Amino acid sequence: MVNFNISNQPSGQTAQCEVCCCEITHQTDFNHASTVCQNFECKQLYNQRFTMNPTLYKPHFEFRKKLILERKAKEEHDKRHADSIDAHEALDNQKILDAYINTDKSIPPEQIKLVMIPTGLAHTVPLSSARKAQYQKHLEETIEEAVQYSNADDAVRDQHYDAHERLKQQDEFLQSHPHISAASDTLCGLCKGGCCSTGGDHGFISAVTIRRLMDKDPDLTAQSILNSYLSHIPDHSIDHSCINQTESGCALPKAMRSDVCNVYFCDEVKSHQTRMAENDSEKGVTLVIQRSNTNWNRYEAIDFNKVVSITLINGENRLDIKP
Structure with missing residues (x-):
């Protein structure tokens, strides 16, 4: 069994976490407390001593502690680098x-x-058949999910759903501050898609995106929506970026883009x-x-x-x- 020190230190005194070695400042009476910090992983690892065989727990503890310390060291290094x-x-x-x-x-x-401001990627390449096929597969699966909902309110409450509400608030703000809207457009125009590089072969198109289109136009069918998206696939797109990003901007009309994209600054x-x-x-x-x-x-x-x-x-x- 790993030997943990049970703290009898008075309030306000410091100790070291048995797992990640961070400093702990005791704010309460620790007569029955362990010297482990409030980090979830540290507490979880410490508490496993109650359920594991002591012989198995010791190497398990040392291995997990090593991983936690290594990750902590990397996070600290990355933060110093970012701060620099x-x-x-x-x-x-x-x-x-x-x-x-x-x-x-x-x-x-x-x-x-x-x-x-950042800079968008600029190198264009012919769009491969593999990327087109992956995008079509994503669209088909997304549309199939969307048609299961009676309207957009039935969709899963995720980042795509929440983005629509944020977009409405943002649009109201920009409409009431046209000079800020114009300044934002200018900055985004200079950047040329520095935020688009994570769009991959999905373009953040979600079931919420599709369902909102269907709510606006009840005559739309799954096939017509798919055909519409496929018709906007560009012949050339920015390398290592969103499939819809071209040298002149997004290939999709704004109404067909994800709310995640439209709301993002x-x-x-x-x-x-x-x-x-x-x-x-x-x-x-x-x-x-x-x-x-x-x-x-x-x-x-x-x-x-x-x-x-x-x-x-x-x-x-x-x-x-x-x-």
Whole structure:
């Protein structure tokens, strides 16, 4: 049996978790408590000593503890790496902003908003028959599920279902703030699909997506919906990205896209929207720093993501600045 120390430490004293070795601060009387943290895995592993044979439990404990410590070490390493990239790029962004302010004295510095955005993948390739077949299979299975529901309200409450409600709220917000809507469209246009690379051969098309189309047009049949989606499959799409992403944007009409796609804005754009709403002003300019990463691989960079373009947006006017 692994020897656990039963803590008799007074309230406020610290101890070390027997599993992951993190520091524990005792807030209560621990006369009957174990020195294990509140992490689910740690508690689960510790409590298994009550149900397992002691001879079997000891190697089991040591093996699981090793895995937990290894994962914890990786998570800590990844966080340090991400923090390093965040710090480097934030400092670099500020240097770029300061350099522009020193170059152009015509715009008050307080009117310049800084936004960093990702970059969509750009290499197009002929769409393979294998990808087309996989997409068609996904559509057929999704449509088959959708026709089982009497309406969209019967669908499973998942991210696709919730996205529709969020989309309605977002559309109302953007309609009441047209300058924020226009700014968002401009930023997404510069990015060119940095968020689309996870669309794979499904494009986030779900049963909720299909059922909502059927609710709007009761004359639609399963076959007509399938034919409509298949008719929009492009001959060429962006390599390693969503099957519907082309060099000119999404191949699907907006009404046929997933609510997950239609509602999505990256964190950088959402933060910019919030700042614009808080200032409640259409004045000011935006300095857009675009980096080489997509929306999903930012922290895969060895050191940092290089700047690929810098754009100054002043109303409807755009000025490209050499990085």
